[in-house]
Amino acid sequence: MAMTALLALPLVVGLWLVTGGRGLPRTTAGVAALVTSVVTLGLAAYAVVARPAVDQAWVPAAGIRWQLVVDGISAPLVVLTAAVGVLVAILGLRHVPEGGSAATFHGCLLLVEGGALGTFLANDAILFFVFFEIVLVPMWVLIGRFGDPHDARQRADAAARFVLFTVLGSMLMLTGILLLVHEAGTTRLSALPVAAADLPHGVQVLVVVLLTAGLGVKVPLVPLHTWLPPAHTTAPTAGSVVLAAVLLKMGTYGLVRLPFASLPEGWSTVAPVVGVIGAVGIVWGGLVCLVERDLKRLVAYSSVAHMGFVALGLATGTRAGLQAALFLNIAHGVISALLFVVVGGLKERWGSVDLSRPRPALRETSPHLGFALLLGFAAGLGLPGLAGFWGEFLAVYAAWSSAATDAGAHVLRWCAVAAAIGTALAAGYALRVARVVWVGDEVPPGTARFDADGGERVVTVSLIAAIVVLGVLPAVVFSVMTDAVNRVVGG
């Protein structure tokens, strides 16, 4: 019951806000969204602790069931999603971008949250796909209507790109899912590994390729990533946060649940290619970040690099690799959320975040925002003691000591080297941003000073706390995942 409520609450309230409650005043809508998201977070916490399961017939004719479960793999993501839901509600309370009513804005955020929660909770492949797609339209509205008010054409382009790329991916994924479900004879995700174990190798590889290509758009993997930077640049702050912290995770979560867990044999054939794609993504994203002029695009490309680490971890097919990928998922969610909150806040105030334009240094004018930005980039470059370190280190480790066969192992070792080089590139772009934006000459006395407002302070401080806790006590997340990981790998 709690599970259904966990999904229904944000979806129903969100739907009401975008339809019947569209005319609600700003504060009322904001408070309603905040209350909803806080209750959802409470329900998510309960679901993660008590682990209730729901299993009811849904479309009996097709054997599709309304099945929701929480396990060690989804639990951290469920908490992350619900927590991010609260944070964006706070952000929305302080500022609703132009483009529509406040209620619509909050409603879309709640719909995205509900869809993402459903994706992480579904234990049925078709149900997973349905929730995966639910997210699409509200996100499109967030980008297309509430995005950057300066350029309508750019907004339309970014929103259309987002939808078209993602739908293309979804179609590939749907084909893969249908093929898999048809061949294996069950839609139940937890039963798929056993049911699909005896599939012919060719079919396994085909399904894995379809699923990986489809989900790879969402992750995104190079070279399917070019929708992400415009989407991030255009989306409002809250939208960027949700996009980075939640939506990308749906892609990696799908990779873990479908090809990785269901078809380990097919996955191991394709894995070296995925590893190379991941490694290329790490270096590619890092290099682009060294010269990118728009700070929001830069953060988006750094996401591409970080998702490369996730892909690399998964490609190894080992427990360490899977743990690395899952941990990095959470870590990147928190880190990118922080970065987009800060960079979005800067864009609201500056009008643009063009790095080539000289501006007073944040360390002089806005110490709080400056600190948050620096810490976010420090975490992004994988500094130990902060969240980003564990996933990256373990991904490199796993790639070096993978379970792959000889040729594959050789490839993955080179990927480990590339990934390690990627961490140096990350330091390069992090310091570049710090030098352009954070530090600078003393400002003249009359310079306009601004700093984080109340809402931003709450959000950034909570995210910073999360980054430090994940960095110092990684066991918090690893211990939750262990059992599920052991079940998936070599179960």
Add this chain to the structure above:
Amino acid sequence: MTTLLRLLVLVPAAAALLGLLLARQVALARAVAVVGALGTLGIAAAVLVGQDPQTVGTARLIPALHLGIPGQDAGGLSIPFWQTASGPVVLIAFVVALVAGCVQVYTTWYLRDDDRYGVFAASVSLFSAAMLLVVTSSDLVLTLIGWEVMGWCSYLLIGHWSRKEAARRAAHKAFLVTRVADVGFVLGVVILAGGAGTTSYVQVSGYWAGCQDSASAQAACAAVDHRVLTLALVLLLVGILGKSAMVPFHDWLPDAMEGPTPASALIHAATMVAAGTFVLAQLFDVLAADDTARAVLGVSTAVTMVWGAVLAFGQSDLKRLLAYSTVSQVAIMLSAIAAAPPQDGPTAGTFHLYAHAFYKALLFLLIGWMSVLAGGTSAVRLRGVARRSVLLHVAFLLGLASLAGLPFIVGGLSKEHVIEAAYAGSRAGDATGTLVLAALLLTVVLTAAYATRAYLVVAAGPANPPTIQGYRPSSHPSGADDGAFAEARVIAGPGGEMPAHAGDDLLEHDGPGGRLPAAAATDAAGHDLGRPPVAVLGVVVVLLAGTVLGGLVLFTDLLPGTRSPSGAITAVTVLLVVIGALLAAIASISRAPHPAHALSRGRVDPAVRIVGKRMPLFDNGFGADTAYRVLVAQPILALAHGVAHVDDRVVDATARLCARLVAWTGGLGVRAHSAERPSTGLVWVALGALVVGAVGVLGWR
């Protein structure tokens, strides 16, 4: 013991966190920093006293991670997070805590008008926590954590005065260079851990070097691929060479002089550059198992110690002279580890690390004091400044004597131990040992020469800095220095391409109070800025005591396996030191009636005499900075531009082209439907439906 070990890291870390939160309340921040540092020192002392050589203490710092089952499945890794407390560990931990404590106390005076004192003090606390973590670590991942956190702290400390472009550049460079080298460190750790399936030092050593102990471990030996071990160690060494500022990564360290002097003292004496030596000492068994890696280390350190000493001699800025002397001295520590025979262990290197911590911290804190007196750190400014305080004069002289390696002072003792170790290695027929020995003997002469030069400059009389000959206000863009040498640099440098020049300078005290840098200035409260408070003088005395009496540690059992230097080694060392000192002293004598850059009547700066017009070349480190830019930074940036171009014009253009194609076909369809003869269109639709239907029927079967 286990609780104390944990507290040794957690107390300074907590002080850092608390200090950061209280950074705006200066009094509270100061209290937190000093109490935290002294508390850490107390804990380190307790650990030192309570240390029992028979039972080595261990503690688990945070909950262990077991990612899969080690040894049973590839990719499984166990990270136990062990700390340990052997004799050398507790000794070095104590020295680190002592230097960190001295630096914190000194900082309360040195940066008392700085508007970012709180952040600085918190960074120092975090820095010492990270170094203590590295020192007490018995786990590769714990070491890596401390290692990287130190790098970040160095970025914050070197760039503390971020309103100066030179400081921003120096911080940026320091972090980037060390981080690039750390690619090797991370991969080395990964490979070492990958073989052993765990990151515990004991098991890593057992796995990679176990077969040397007994014949019973033959089975384990078969599993070890020696090429992999070589690769792992060489990669690890790359990281260590980077952090320890060895050639070819050394150039970040002199630029790091842009940081406030207490930060320099910390980075040079007890943390960061010294960390690599200790990590290698802990992993000595693994290193000793591989001759290739030892040779790599030997060659790099042999080159570095001479290179650093030569550059130190020709610096126009005495703070940079000290920086290059660190480069050279750290190379001496590491060379001991490379050259010592395997059965001797790393003790000579550890001992030199211990000795260097005292006298280098002392020298840096003294040069900070001098810079306050003289308003800068260039040799021109510092002329005769030591004559203004007896303590300053004596302490600086003894610090330099220790640096030069006079016998019975701690630096001399440790240097003799290193030479003895290299001699033993050389006698055992090890080429690395011979190379290191030759470099060491040359370096002893050079070190004595530049130490003598530094003394001659600061002790020259009569002291009247404001009217030095040739002094003119500088137009150097970074405002980094003034005087004749700075001008020479500006003229010689290719249009602002010079590496950012270092030194505490006129802008050093640019806090909101607008303190005057001049020697006789007093602050608002009427204190004489040139006379530090008692606590700071106490710090100097403590470090001086360590410098003079530190050798007493040889009478304890904290440094096991020390091989006492023979009388011949001592005699040769003393002879070489005297030769070096005499060379410098003779070079300083001038017959010219009014020589340029005179120190006093009949004396000139020996560096000016010998290096002369080539000094700008020494100041920019023989162009290492340019090499970094041309050989590394520019190609990578060019590649990045290329990649960004491809990303837009190829990858994304493909997507755009697809969209165009779809839109175009869509347009065709619209045109077909809006044509004058709708019936034709209908025919096509019907035909299409028919085809689809037929395919469906055929395919259904």
